[in-house]
Amino acid sequence: GENVEQHPSTLSVQEGDSAVIKCTYSDSASNYFPWYKQELGKGPQLIIDIRSNVGEKKDQRIAVTLNKTAKHFSLHITETQPEDSAVYFCAASERFGNEKLTFGTGTRLTIIP
Amino acid sequence: ETGVTQSPTHLIKTRGQQVTLRCSSQSGHNTVSWYQQALGQGPQFIFQYYREEENGRGNFPPRFSGLQFPNYSSELNVNALELDDSALYLCASSTGAGGNTIYFGEGSWLTVV
Numbered sequence: 001g002e003n004v005e006q007h008p009s010t011l012s013v014q015e016g017d018s019a020v021i022k023c024t025y026s027d028s029a030s031n032y033f034p035w036y037k038q039e040l041g042k043g044p045q046l047i048i049d050i051r052s053n054v055g056e057k058k059d060q061r062i063a064v065t066l067n068k069t070a071k072h073f074s075l076h077i078t079e080t081q082p083e084d085s086a087v088y089f090c091a092a093s094e095r096f097g098n099e100k101l102t103f104g105t106g107t108r109l110t111i112i113p
Numbered sequence: 114e115t116g117v118t119q120s121p122t123h124l125i126k127t128r129g130q131q132v133t134l135r136c137s138s139q140s141g142h143n144t145v146s147w148y149q150q151a152l153g154q155g156p157q158f159i160f161q162y163y164r165e166e167e168n169g170r171g172n173f174p175p176r177f178s179g180l181q182f183p184n185y186s187s188e189l190n191v192n193a194l195e196l197d198d199s200a201l202y203l204c205a206s207s208t209g210a211g212g213n214t215i216y217f218g219e220g221s222w223l224t225v226v
Binding site: 034036041042043044045046049089091099100101102103104105106 | 146148201220
């Protein structure tokens with residue numbers, strides 16, 4: 001089955017600086033890669049996603065890049081703000097038509113004011 | 114707003130008891146999945162339902178079962194509760210078209226004592 005590794009597990013960034021979180025996946029059949037933000041006591045909130053036919057996607061301060069050959073994808077947050085502090089999870093969908101997500105282990109991002 | 118509503122938000126059960134958790138998805142979301150998230154970990158896939166039929170299962174024993182109803186609501190039932198079942202249970206839904214955006218509810222916190 002699919003295996004997703006996520007690094008780093010914790011990340012502290014000065015407000016205004018950029019943050020990068022990286023994930024690798026094992027199943028070459030995976031074709032959908034969402035990123036979720038989870039605040040304390042809440043469910044995961046989708047912040048951006050990318051499909052295997054696209055190499056990069058951007059939404060305001062958030063961007064995701066995908067390298068299918070290397071089987072890795074990354075989340076980039078620019079101009080970080082205190083409200084960006086949360087746990088971030090990457091995930092991969094195992095095969096087309098299957099909505100099962102395999103999650104990474106999470107990154108606790110702390111923005112230092 | 115994800116359009117996915119879960120109930121109850123918190124509950125406490127005794128080991129050996131049974132529990133039913135409920136989820137309501139937005140109209141048109143034919144696929145519902147349930148995930149278990151232990152403290153400090155990423156969500157783990159339990160099973161998925163598509164048009165009221167189980168359509169994929171993770172590494173969970175048969176005492177975890179589910180139902181999906183025509184009105185886009187669903188249930189997760191867990192029998193013979195064990196202490197390790199204490200976790201956040203998340204419901205996720207999508208249109209079921211494959212690789213589509215998957216939205217999560219806020220979850221139900223289950224504590225087994």
